Structures are given as C-alpha cells and as structure tokens.
Amino acid sequence: MKPRSLRWKLVMWAALFAFSASIICVWATWILLRHQELQALDRRLGTDAQELFRDIENFQGVNKRLEVTERFVPLALRDRLVEVRGRTGEILYMSPNLSAPVLNDGIEEFHTREIAGRPVRVGVFRDNELTLHVGADLKDIEQLGWEIARSQVVVIPVVLLLIAAGSWLLGSIALTPIERIRRAAERITAERLDERIPSQGPADEIGRLIDVLNATFERLQGSFEQAARFSADASHQLKTPIAVLRAGIDEVLDQDGMSPEQRDRVTDLLQQTRRLTSVAENLLLLSRADTGRLALRARSFELRKLLEGSVEDAHILGEKRNLSIEAKLPETLPITGDRDMISLILQNLVENAVKYNRPGGRILLSAAKSGEEVSICVGNSGPGIPADRAPHIFKRFYRARGDEQVPGHGLGLSIARELARAHSGDLTLTKSQDDWTEFCLRLGKPIPTPTLNLN
Incomplete structure (x- = not known):
C-alpha cells in the first residue's frame, strides 16, 4: 500500500478532529437543550396545577372539595395525564386518556418515567386536601432532538468538506517550503556536494532547518x-x-x-x-x-565484438572446469560508450560466472537492444546467493558466499555497478535460484561528468 502524503494525513486528521468535535458539540447541545426544555415544561405544569387548584377553590370553596369534574381542569391540562386524589388517596378525578391510575409512584419531585411505552414527565402538586399528579408526554421534546440530529446529517458533511478543503489549502501553503527543500536536497549528489539549499525568507523554523x-x-x-x-x-x-x-x-x-x-x-x-x-x-x-572524476571516453563501437571476446575469455577460463559456454547475441549491437569501461564490467561478470560455477556447469551470455538502451545478461550454474546476503552484494569488500578459497577482493561488482551507472544504466541481480545465478547489465548514454580536482 502506497503511504499517504503528509498533506493527506493533515487533511484526514483535521477532518477526524472536526467530526469528533461536531458529534461532541451536537450531543452537548442536545443535553443542554433537553434540560432547558424539561425545566420549562416543569414550570408550565406547576402553573397549570396552580390554576386547577384555584378554579376548584373558587367554585367549591375550602370545605367542599369532594367532587372534581373535567370542568375544573384547565385547557392546558386536558391533553395531559391527570389524577386528582383526596386526603386519603382516593381518586377524585382521572383524565379520560388514562385507563388506570398509574401516575402515583411515590416520587414527589419532577421525574421522567415510561408509561405505555412512551416517555412521560411526571409532577406531583399538593394543595391542602388535594393531591394532583400530572404527566406530560415528551414526544415534542424528543421530536426536537430528532430534528436537530437530521439537520446535523446535512450540516456536518458540509462542515467536514469545508474543513478538509481548508486543511488541504493550509497544508499546501505550509508544506511548500518543505517541498522546495526536498527538491533542492535531491540535487545534492556525490558529484554535486557543493550545492546548497537556498535560504530565503524569515529566520523561522523553516529557515533554521535550512541552516x-x-x-x-x-x-x-x-x-x-x-x-x-x-x-x-x-x-x-x-x-x-x-x-x-x-x-x-x-x-x-x-x-x-x-x-x-x-x-x-x-x-x-x-x-x-x-x-x-x-x-x-x-x-x-x-x-x-x-568524486565525479570518472571521465569516460565515449565513442560509438560495435558491442557484439566485445561480447564475442568475453565469450572467448569464458572458454579459456572455464576450460579446466569443463564449463559449457553459450551465447545469444544479435547480429549487430552498436552502442555509444567507453569501450574500456564496458570491457571491465563484462570481465568482472564473466570472471565471477567462472569462479562461482560448478565443475561441468554452464554459462549463458545474452544481449538485446531496445531503443537506445542495451541489456546484457550473464548467468551461470552453481550455488545461488543466499537471500539474506543478496541485498549486500554490491557493497565494497563484501563477499556474498564468504568463500575465502575463491580469489577476489569484493570490489568487482561494486566497480561494475558504478561504471554501469556512469553509462545511465545499472547492474542488478535478477535471479538467484538453487543452481542458477544471473546478473543483468543495462547501458544507456554515458553521463557527462565534469572533472574535479580534489588536490
């Protein structure tokens, strides 16, 4: 999986933070709003209860509170759940929307409970000989919560898009100096160590980093x-x-x-x-x-002749070990490069193919051309290079097989790769199986390199 860029990470973290903050704010807003709505409902229920007690007092007097009918119930309470009880707890009035007295649960203060599968706000009020139990359905308050949630379903994605776009823009502005530093640092190579990152702008964190x-x-x-x-x-x-x-x-x-x-x-x-x-x-x-002082004498020549010479060298070097030498070469193979340097690369590859071969083994040298690029592969039978050592074979003085009986200094492959890269190519290990090892050389146009004098 391709790693995400820092700009993308900034956008995703900002969007995640904004989403989390939005959810927390919506939840906190709903909790606060619900609390305020319940308090307002409690005040309305108290006012309505006082109105009911006042109507009963006006129509029946202080000592005649034995009969309570619907005409005493204020209009605001007629859609509520209402129970009026006497001094001994007997039911004096029960609203028509109640099939049984269910409001008296022994709790005096305002509270919310479930009645008939619906949340109901219950309050208890007393006035001399009468006790009033009032229940208010909370469907309006719950509906308000769902409306807030539905509105946030539209608002939150829009906010997230705006924050993502803003984060991308701010990230681009903030990372532009970093990108310039990266491009400038990429130009500093072994051949151009005198290059430096241009220092411009204020002496802020970026400026100090450049210094x-x-x-x-x-x-x-x-x-x-x-x-x-x-x-x-x-x-x-x-x-x-x-x-x-x-x-x-x-x-x-x-x-x-x-x-x-x-x-x-x-x-x-x-x-x-x-x-x-x-x-x-x-x-x-x-x-x-x-140090970039590898001056190549590039000229056009026929590479096939050079490869034929390498095949002859392989025959001579492998004669004592009875090696079979095969070559698959095109009829012509023109190339522009340093003949001596390319010859040195082939010499290293052929010598290795002979040294690390088994008696009676086989060597295959093949070549092909595609456009301006030439590829040459040298394969040999014999023990393969261990997988844990393969990444290190181009390091200097590194012996992949660790066989001290085989002559060498561990410099051949390193030199061959440097010369290949000087020709805009590379040298790679393409195959290393149990009985077959193969290196492939790619050659392009030589890189013009200025001659540097370290003295």
Missing part, C-alpha cells in the same frame, strides 16, 4: 572529499612501491640457480603483488567514481 541542513551538507562534503582524497592518494602511493616490488621479483625469477621450491615461492609472491596492483587500481577507480 542546519546546509551545515550538515558542509560537514558531509568535507568528510567525503577527505575520504576520497585519502583513497586516491593511498592508491597512487601504493602503485609505485608495488611496481618496484614486482620488478624486483621478476629479476629474481630471471636468475639461475634457484630450486623448484624457491621458484614456486617467488612465483606466489609475484601473484600476490599482482593482486595488490589490482586492489590499488580498483580503489583508484572507485575514488574517481565517488
């Missing part, structure tokens, strides 16, 4: 150039003594009088100096790639 990032890039550039300079200088300094050492060992080998055992030892020393020379040259090449 911190620029200071970080400044330190990073210094550390990177120092490390690259050390790698380049070390490689240069090693080449001369290694060359002198190789020349001395060659002179020793040319001398007569050595025993076969001594000659073998000196030959081993010569082989080790060649490995040192290879490591120094590889480190120099990587340091140039890191």
Whole structure:
C-alpha cells in the first residue's frame, strides 16, 4: 500500500478532529437543550396545577372539595395525564386518556418515567386536601432532538468538506517550503556536494532547518572529499612501491640457480603483488567514481565484438572446469560508450560466472537492444546467493558466499555497478535460484561528468 502524503494525513486528521468535535458539540447541545426544555415544561405544569387548584377553590370553596369534574381542569391540562386524589388517596378525578391510575409512584419531585411505552414527565402538586399528579408526554421534546440530529446529517458533511478543503489549502501553503527543500536536497549528489539549499525568507523554523541542513551538507562534503582524497592518494602511493616490488621479483625469477621450491615461492609472491596492483587500481577507480572524476571516453563501437571476446575469455577460463559456454547475441549491437569501461564490467561478470560455477556447469551470455538502451545478461550454474546476503552484494569488500578459497577482493561488482551507472544504466541481480545465478547489465548514454580536482 502506497503511504499517504503528509498533506493527506493533515487533511484526514483535521477532518477526524472536526467530526469528533461536531458529534461532541451536537450531543452537548442536545443535553443542554433537553434540560432547558424539561425545566420549562416543569414550570408550565406547576402553573397549570396552580390554576386547577384555584378554579376548584373558587367554585367549591375550602370545605367542599369532594367532587372534581373535567370542568375544573384547565385547557392546558386536558391533553395531559391527570389524577386528582383526596386526603386519603382516593381518586377524585382521572383524565379520560388514562385507563388506570398509574401516575402515583411515590416520587414527589419532577421525574421522567415510561408509561405505555412512551416517555412521560411526571409532577406531583399538593394543595391542602388535594393531591394532583400530572404527566406530560415528551414526544415534542424528543421530536426536537430528532430534528436537530437530521439537520446535523446535512450540516456536518458540509462542515467536514469545508474543513478538509481548508486543511488541504493550509497544508499546501505550509508544506511548500518543505517541498522546495526536498527538491533542492535531491540535487545534492556525490558529484554535486557543493550545492546548497537556498535560504530565503524569515529566520523561522523553516529557515533554521535550512541552516542546519546546509551545515550538515558542509560537514558531509568535507568528510567525503577527505575520504576520497585519502583513497586516491593511498592508491597512487601504493602503485609505485608495488611496481618496484614486482620488478624486483621478476629479476629474481630471471636468475639461475634457484630450486623448484624457491621458484614456486617467488612465483606466489609475484601473484600476490599482482593482486595488490589490482586492489590499488580498483580503489583508484572507485575514488574517481565517488568524486565525479570518472571521465569516460565515449565513442560509438560495435558491442557484439566485445561480447564475442568475453565469450572467448569464458572458454579459456572455464576450460579446466569443463564449463559449457553459450551465447545469444544479435547480429549487430552498436552502442555509444567507453569501450574500456564496458570491457571491465563484462570481465568482472564473466570472471565471477567462472569462479562461482560448478565443475561441468554452464554459462549463458545474452544481449538485446531496445531503443537506445542495451541489456546484457550473464548467468551461470552453481550455488545461488543466499537471500539474506543478496541485498549486500554490491557493497565494497563484501563477499556474498564468504568463500575465502575463491580469489577476489569484493570490489568487482561494486566497480561494475558504478561504471554501469556512469553509462545511465545499472547492474542488478535478477535471479538467484538453487543452481542458477544471473546478473543483468543495462547501458544507456554515458553521463557527462565534469572533472574535479580534489588536490
């Protein structure tokens, strides 16, 4: 699932907060309004009760309150539930809408109870010998609550849309400086470490963030150039003594009088100096790639001939292991690039395909062209690369299989990928099954890279 952008998260959180706040406000408003309506109803019931007692007093007098008829009931109480009781609790009057006396539940203060499945507000009033129980149906108040709820069904979505639109607008305004910082930071690469994020506007949080990032890039550039300079200088300094050492060992080998055992030892020393020379040259090449000083001599040439040479190399290298070499190449494969660098990539891939193959195994080299992009795949039989080590195989000095008996320094794939990227392409591990491993190389137009002088 694709992660949501910060702008979308801001909109969703604002909408969620607004929705929750709206529900809470509606609920609180309804509770307060209902309480006020009940208080108003209680006051009306009290007023109506006083009117009933006053009419009975006027028509019957103080000592003649034994007969109560509907003519004493005020018009406001005739739709209510009414019970009038005497001194001993006997029923003197019961409204026609009551089939049985149900209002007397022993509670003196105003309260709400359910009668015949409907909520009723009940009040008790006393006047000398008479007790009046009045019940008022709460359907009007409940209806008011439903009307408020129905109105909010329309209002809340409109409010949410307005808040979402406002949040999106405010988020866009607030995140615009962040987006500019992101685009500026993307332009800062290993080849352009001198780039900085432009600092404009007030010294607010965004301005301070830009200052911190620029200071970080400044330190990073210094550390990177120092490390690259050390790698380049070390490689240069090693080449001369290694060359002198190789020349001395060659002179020793040319001398007569050595025993076969001594000659073998000196030959081993010569082989080790060649490995040192290879490591120094590889480190120099990587340091140039890191600092953008990898200058490519791009020209058009026929890549098929270079691939045929790689197939011949594979035949020679795999002869002792009885390897089967197959090639699937197009008739022509023109390309523009640095022939020597592409040859070095193919050399690394072919050597790895031979080194990590099994006796009697197979190597397949195939190539194809699509538009201006050329793809080359080199596959070999043999043990696959463990899944937990596959993501690290392009790291420098990393040995995927950890086999010290197989010669190598763990730099070949890293160099090959850097050279592929310099040609607007890439090198990837496309398959690593139990008995088959395959790398695919993509090559495009070489990237023009300025030559930088770290000295």
